[in-house]
Amino acid sequence: MVLTLRQIEVIRAIMMAGTVKGAADLLGVSAPGVSRAMKHTEAQLGIRLFSRRHGRFTPTSEARGIFGQVNEVFAKVENLQYSIEALKRGQSSVFSFASVPSIAQHIMPRAVARLRRRFPELRMNINILKIEETVDYLLLKKGEVVAMSYKIDHPGLISHPLGSGRxxxxxxxxxxxxxxxxxxxxxxxxxxxxxxxxxxxxxxxxxxxxxxxxxxxxxxxxxxxxxxxxxxxxxxxxxxxxxxxxxxxxxxxxxxxxxxxxxxALTAYCVVNAETPRSIFADELIAALRSEMRSATQARRQAGVREASVE
Incomplete structure (x- = not known):
């Protein structure tokens, strides 16, 4: 029988609190729910994990050896959760990407600002490339994404449209x-x-x-x-x-x-390595670039309408 993560969590809570009520408080659930979960776990394992005396729970001698392993498992789960949360914030990651100069001047900085708000601890390495430099940059995996003003036809690369402008x-x-x-x-x-x-x-x-x-x-x-x-x-x-x-x-x-x-018309593209899965940072940057390009074209058209009405 394999213990579930929830069962391990219940066992550890009882170990720490020494009572069902204390374990329930640690887990933020009801005491009867903890009691039922504990009884079900012991029935599945075929052994008693705790002896009960005057409302206190103490590990039985036969089960005492597994509690150290329970703590180790729980510690690894906590470390995994910490790593996932760090990844969400961008902590301890370096996201490398590039742009052609025409997009790098105004659109890219605003997209990077969006990325920074989403991942406040993400370290970034941003390059400015000419179009002919893009193939080596991506195939050699120097970076994940290049924002382009031109579609690149190469079997090792994929060009995704970002937006169209005049x-x-x-x-x-x-x-x-x-x-x-x-x-x-x-x-x-x-x-x-x-x-x-x-x-x-x-x-x-x-x-x-x-x-x-x-x-x-x-x-x-x-x-x-x-x-x-x-x-x-x-x-x-x-x-x-x-x-x-x-x-x-x-x-x-x-x-x-x-x-x-x-x-x-001119269509801008994001170009990526066809063989490399995109990171969440790359997906977020691409979405931010698309949004900023839409905003830029809409603002320009609205400004044109205002100027025409004044005339």
């Missing part, structure tokens, strides 16, 4: 086009363009918006990251096209962000 015009705040509610791609190509090399996967998404509409795409100034592009626009060196998540904040000093009149 491409946005970024203009110096005093630029003549900043007075418009919406800007066309044709208007942008008439200005000095700042962007990312079209041979870069992210840069290709941006350049395709122009070429797919039959517009020329020349870049007098190229930069490696979207936040550098935005900084160059703020310095009045030109105008740019970036994805909505790169500018997902109401505070961008020196620049104005306007939607594009043409139909544009």
């Amino acid at each position: 491409l946005m015009a970024v203009l110096p705040e005093d630029h003549e086009l900043a007075r418009q509610h919406v800007v066309s791609l044709a208007q942008l190509v008439e200005q000095p363009l700042i962007g990312i090399d079209p041979s870069d996967p992210y840069g290709h998404i941006l350049s395709s918006a122009f070429t797919d509409n039959g517009l020329p795409y020349e870049l007098p100034i190229q930069a490696r990251f979207s936040h550098t592009v935005v900084a160059l626009v703020a310095a009045r060196l030109g105008v740019a096209l970036v994805d909505e998540f790169s500018v997902a904040t109401p505070h961008l000093p020196g620049v104005a962000v306007r939607p594009i009149s043409e139909e544009t």
Whole structure:
């Protein structure tokens, strides 16, 4: 006969309290329930565990040897429970993940804040990667998740959609086009363009918006990251096209962000190792990223509606 955890708990409580009532108080149950459980356990085992005298329970000589093991089992259960609770808090864990720069600038910090609230003791190692660095990062298990602005087709990786956003015009705040509610791609190509090399996967998404509409795409100034592009626009060196998540904040000093009149879209992804089960931290981060991307697109659209109504 195998003792259940509940039976072990009852035996230990009686050992500690010495009375049924005391054991019941320790367990937070009724005394008759403890008494019935004890009688049932002794009947199943075929031995008496306690002798009863004047309402006190003392271990019988034949059962005395098992009580040390009962304490050991209970201690291991308590240690297991402590470990589970520590895992829930993120204690003694290091969660490594990464993001491309466009998502890392505004969306990722807000998602990490959500993760911190959920797991206040979780240690995190956050990397910023270019798209071409992602494959090695995940296959070598340097981290669990990479937030991407581009879907990676690789047999060892899985790309899950996070959210979709538009491409946005970024203009110096005093630029003549900043007075418009919406800007066309044709208007942008008439200005000095700042962007990312079209041979870069992210840069290709941006350049395709122009070429797919039959517009020329020349870049007098190229930069490696979207936040550098935005900084160059703020310095009045030109105008740019970036994805909505790169500018997902109401505070961008020196620049104005306007939607594009043409139909544009960019889908962000979380990429994971196909062979590695996701941790609860990875699941929570992915959920937080999706939520923040939804909030960012909704806020941008609401801001556009307010601006249009003012005009």
